[in-house]
Amino acid sequence: xxxxxxxxxxxPVIEVRGLxxxxxxxxxxxxxxxxxxxxxxxxxxxxNGAGKSTVIKMLAGLVTPDAGEVLVDGEPQALTSSHAASLxxxxxxxxxxxxxxxxxxxxxxxxGLPYPRRAGLFVDWSALHGRARAVLERLGLAVDPRxxxxxxxxxxxxxxxxxxxxxxxxxxxVLDEPTASLTDDEISHLLEVIRxxxxxxxxxxxxxxxxxxxxxxxxxxxxxxDGSVVADLETATLTKQTLVAGITGExxxxxxxxxxxxxxxxxxGAELLRVTGLTRAPALHxxxxxxxxxxxxxxAGLVGAGRTELARVLFGVDAPDGGTITVRGKxxxxxxxxxxxxxxxxxxxxxxxxxxxxxxxxxxxxxTLPTLNRHRGxxxxxxxxxARERVASExxxxxxxxxxxxTEVAVGTLSGGNQxxxxxxxxxxxxxxxxxxxxxxxxxxxxxxxxVYGIVGELADAGKAVLFISSDLPELAAVSDRVVxxxxxxxxAELTGSxxxxxxxxxxxxxxxxxVASA
Amino acid sequence: MATxxxxxxxxxxPGLVGAGTAARPAxxxxxxxxxxxxxxxRRPGWVQLVARGGVLVALLLVVVAFGIARPDTFLTxxxxxxxxxxxxxxxxxxxxxxxxxxxxxxxxxxxxxVGLGGASALALITLHGxxxxxxxxxxLGIGLLVGLVNGVFIxxxxxxxxxxxxxxxxxxxxxxxxxTNQQTLFSGVPQGYKDLGxxxxxxxxxxxxxxxxxxxxxxxxxxxxxxxxxxxxxxGGNPDAARFAGVSVKRLRVLGFVIVxxxxxxxxxxxxxxxxxxxxxxxxxxxxPAYAAAFLGSATFRPGTFNVPGTVVAVLFLGVIQxxxxxxxxxxxxxxxxxxxxxxxxxxxxxxxxxxx
Numbered sequence: 106x107x108x109x110x111x112x113x114x115x116x117p118v119i120e121v122r123g124l125x126x127x128x129x130x131x132x133x134x135x136x137x138x139x140x141x142x143x144x145x146x147x148x149x150x151x152x153n154g155a156g157k158s159t160v161i162k163m164l165a166g167l168v169t170p171d172a173g174e175v176l177v178d179g180e181p182q183a184l185t186s187s188h189a190a191s192l193x194x195x196x197x198x199x200x201x202x203x204x205x206x207x208x209x210x211x212x213x214x215x216x217g218l219p220y221p222r223r224a225g226l227f228v229d230w231s232a233l234h235g236r237a238r239a240v241l242e243r244l245g246l247a248v249d250p251r252x253x254x255x256x257x258x259x260x261x262x263x264x265x266x267x268x269x270x271x272x273x274x275x276x277x278x279v280l281d282e283p284t285a286s287l288t289d290d291e292i293s294h295l296l297e298v299i300r301x302x303x304x305x306x307x308x309x310x311x312x313x314x315x316x317x318x319x320x321x322x323x324x325x326x327x328x329x330x331d332g333s334v335v336a337d338l339e340t341a342t343l344t345k346q347t348l349v350a351g352i353t354g355e356x357x358x359x360x361x362x363x364x365x366x367x368x369x370x371x372x373x374g375a376e377l378l379r380v381t382g383l384t385r386a387p388a389l390h391x392x393x394x395x396x397x398x399x400x401x402x403x404x405a406g407l408v409g410a411g412r413t414e415l416a417r418v419l420f421g422v423d424a425p426d427g428g429t430i431t432v433r434g435k436x437x438x439x440x441x442x443x444x445x446x447x448x449x450x451x452x453x454x455x456x457x458x459x460x461x462x463x464x465x466x467x468x469x470x471x472x473t474l475p476t477l478n479r480h481r482g483x484x485x486x487x488x489x490x491x492a493r494e495r496v497a498s499e500x501x502x503x504x505x506x507x508x509x510x511x512t513e514v515a516v517g518t519l520s521g522g523n524q525x526x527x528x529x530x531x532x533x534x535x536x537x538x539x540x541x542x543x544x545x546x547x548x549x550x551x552x553x554x555x556x557v558y559g560i561v562g563e564l565a566d567a568g569k570a571v572l573f574i575s576s577d578l579p580e581l582a583a584v585s586d587r588v589v590x591x592x593x594x595x596x597x598a599e600l601t602g603s604x605x606x607x608x609x610x611x612x613x614x615x616x617x618x619x620x621v622a623s624a
Numbered sequence: 625m626a627t628x629x630x631x632x633x634x635x636x637x638p639g640l641v642g643a644g645t646a647a648r649p650a651x652x653x654x655x656x657x658x659x660x661x662x663x664x665x666r667r668p669g670w671v672q673l674v675a676r677g678g679v680l681v682a683l684l685l686v687v688v689a690f691g692i693a694r695p696d697t698f699l700t701x702x703x704x705x706x707x708x709x710x711x712x713x714x715x716x717x718x719x720x721x722x723x724x725x726x727x728x729x730x731x732x733x734x735x736x737x738v739g740l741g742g743a744s745a746l747a748l749i750t751l752h753g754x755x756x757x758x759x760x761x762x763x764l765g766i767g768l769l770v771g772l773v774n775g776v777f778i779x780x781x782x783x784x785x786x787x788x789x790x791x792x793x794x795x796x797x798x799x800x801x802x803x804t805n806q807q808t809l810f811s812g813v814p815q816g817y818k819d820l821g822x823x824x825x826x827x828x829x830x831x832x833x834x835x836x837x838x839x840x841x842x843x844x845x846x847x848x849x850x851x852x853x854x855x856x857x858x859x860g861g862n863p864d865a866a867r868f869a870g871v872s873v874k875r876l877r878v879l880g881f882v883i884v885x886x887x888x889x890x891x892x893x894x895x896x897x898x899x900x901x902x903x904x905x906x907x908x909x910x911x912x913p914a915y916a917a918a919f920l921g922s923a924t925f926r927p928g929t930f931n932v933p934g935t936v937v938a939v940l941f942l943g944v945i946q947x948x949x950x951x952x953x954x955x956x957x958x959x960x961x962x963x964x965x966x967x968x969x970x971x972x973x974x975x976x977x978x979x980x981x
Contacts, residue, residue, distance in 0.1 A: 420868075422867075422868070441867075441872070442867055442868055442869075442870050443870045443871075443872060446870045452868065454868055456864075459862070459864050459865070460864045460865050460867075460868045461865055461868075462862065462865050463857075463858050463861030463862040463865050463866070464861075464862070465861050465928070466857070466858070466861055470854065470858075471865075474854070474855070474858055474866070474869040474870075474871065475869040475870045477851040477854055477855070478851055487850050487851045487852070488849050488850055488851070489850075489851055489854060531869060535870075
C-alpha cells in the first residue's frame, strides 16, 4: 500500500493505512491510505459522501475504524477519543465552529488544557491571557484575549480554533473547509497562516471543496472517491480540470461543465415579485428589486451585505421595519413562512443544519412536511398516507439523484449535499412561483452542484422566478440572467447581459478602489 | 479497492480516472448488497428488539414473577382490575404530558393542575351548589385557560418553560387553597359525580379504565396518524426547520400546553370522584410519576421519541411493580429506590439503542 510522491519529504508524522468504516447500509470509507510529512500541506478532496468526513473523524478520534491503522511517527496508535488524538499532537478544526460563545478567547484557546494557577488553586488570569496573546501573535490575530468569542467575526473565530491547535502543540492540524463563509481577504490571510505553520514544521491536512484554494495552498493532493483514495499526486502536476475529473471519476470533465445551466433562452415574462424600499435594521437599508417569471436573479454581496437578511424577510421569517413587498401586483404582509408560502414563495435556507431538516426523521417525512395535507389517503381525513408520501418522495429521490438506500432512512445519515437535496425536494413537492435559494451549493460536491444548477434552470424555464444567492461568483455569474449586488444593505448595482461577469460582480461588491486589488 | 491509485504524476486527465467511471450508481450498492463483506458491527436484531420492546417484555416478566410469588392474590381478576383502575388516572395525565414532551417542551405545573382540577370541581359542587356536570365543564374550562396562559406566555411572549410552569404551579396551588380554604371537601358529593370514578356499568370494568383506554387510543391516533401529530413531532425534532417548512410552531406549542392541562383536570376529577372527596394539595404527587412514565415510555417502541403506546406500557409497568412490591410487603423506601433504578436503567437502554440506530 504505497503512498505516492512522499519521497524526500522525510518521515511522515502521520500515516493512515487501509482505513475502513462501515455504517449500517453505507460503506463510508473502504480503503484510505495516505501520509503527511512535517511541514507538508496535504489537500484532501472528494465529493460529499466520498469519505473525507469519516476519515477526519477517525483522525480526530471520534470514530473508531473497522479496519486499518493510524501510525504516528511510525508507531501504530489507537485513537480512541479526541483527547487521545490531541495528546498525540493531532488537532482537527471542524467545519462547524466549536467554541464556547460567551467565554473569552483565552479560555477557548486553552479549553481542555490545565490553566496556569495561583497558589495551586485559583486561575492565574494574567498568565493565561499572556499565553493566549503569545499564541494569537503567532497567527497574526490582533484581538484582546479577554474578548468573548461571540463578539468576533467568523474568520476570527476560526483563527481561535486554529490557535487552540497551537496551544495543544499540534504537529498535525486537520482543517475541514476552513474558508467557508470567509471573505477573500480573510481567506488569503488564513492561507498565509497555514503556510507559516507548515514552515514551522506542522503537518497540515487541508480539506476543501474550493479547488482553486487547494491548488494554491497545498503541496500534495489526495483524492477520495466512493470511500477510497483514488489518487495521491503532487499539486504542481495538477490543474483544476484534472482534479475535477479525479473527483467525479469522469474523464474529460471540464471547468465549463462544472457551472453550466441549460436554458431555453426565452425572455422573462410578467413581474412576480417587487420589493420597494425594504428596510430592516441593521442589515437592510431600502432595498429595491424586481423578479420576473422565468428568470434567475443573482444576488451578490460580501458577508454582511444583507443577502440572507433579505431572504429571511421575503420568506416571512423576519418582519421588515419599512418598505413594501408586492407579489403579482398586490402588496402583501408576510408575517410568517406560512404566509409567504401562501403567496407561493419558497426559501432554501442558508443554515441547512438548523433550518433545513429534522435529521432524525426520514427522507419521506421531511420531504412531505410542508405538504402533508396533499398526501391524504382519504381526502376528508387529515391522515397522511405513507404510501402516497413515499410515491412523492421517491419521485424526488430520482429527480434530484439523492443517494440513499430508500426514503425511510433518517436524513441525518445522508451526506451534506444529499441533505440539501431533501430540503430542495420539500419545495419542489410543495411548488412555488418564487424560489429563494440562499447559498444552495455551499459545502456540496461537484455533482451535487450540477444537480442544483439543473433544477434552477428547469424552474426558470417553467416560468418560475429564482432569487439565487451565492458567494461563489463564477457560479453566480453562470447561473444568473441578471445580478443585483448588495453592499451594506443597499442595492449598489444591477448587472445584465454581458455585464454579468465575475470581475464586474466583484468590482461592485467591494465598490470603488478595493475592487482593483481583488479583481 | 484502491485501483485508481496512480504512483506517478500522470500529467493528463486519464491518470486520475481509474476506478468506476459510473461513480454515482456505484456508490449505492456498496454495503447494502455486497455479500462477500463481513457484516460490520451492527447490533444483532434481538438486541434491538429487546431495547424497543424492553418495557413491554419487562412488564410481562414482572407480571409472571409476581404471579408466581403471590399466586393466590396477584393474578386475580380483582387485583388486576385494581391495578388498572389505579393506573388509569395517572395514565391520562402521562398521555397528556406526552404531547408537550413530543414538542420539546415541558410543564411543571401539571401536578398542581391535577389538584386544582379536582378541588375546583368539588368546591363548585359542595360549596357553591353548582350542578356536577356544570362543575366538571367549568373545571375543564379552567384547565383550558391555564394551558392557554402557559402556552401563550411561553410560545408567543418568550417566557422560559421552566420558570413559567414552575411559577404557574405555585399560583395554581394558591388558587386551589382559595377555592377550598385548605379544607378536605367530602360532604354533599352527588352520586353522579362519584360515578365518574366508581361506576363499573360497562362489562363490570371500572369507568376510569375505559376512559383511559379511550384517551390512549385517541391520543395515539392524534400524534401518530394525523397531519397535526406529524407536525408536532417535526417541531420536537427541529423547531427551526419545522417553521421554515411552514409549520405554525407557536400554535402547536400552545396546543401542547392546553392538552396537558386539560388532561390534568381530567385526572384530578377522576381522583376526587373515586374518593368522593378532595384533599388539599393532592395533585403534586402526580407530577413525577407522569414524567417517569413518559420518559420510560420514550425508551419503548420508538426509542428516543415520546410516544403514547410507550407511555401507556410504562404506566402499567410502574403500577404493577408498585402493587406487586407492596404485596411482597417490601418497605416503601425500597419501592421508591427500585422504581428510580428501573427508570434510569430504561433510559440507558434507550440511549444505547439510539446510538446504534
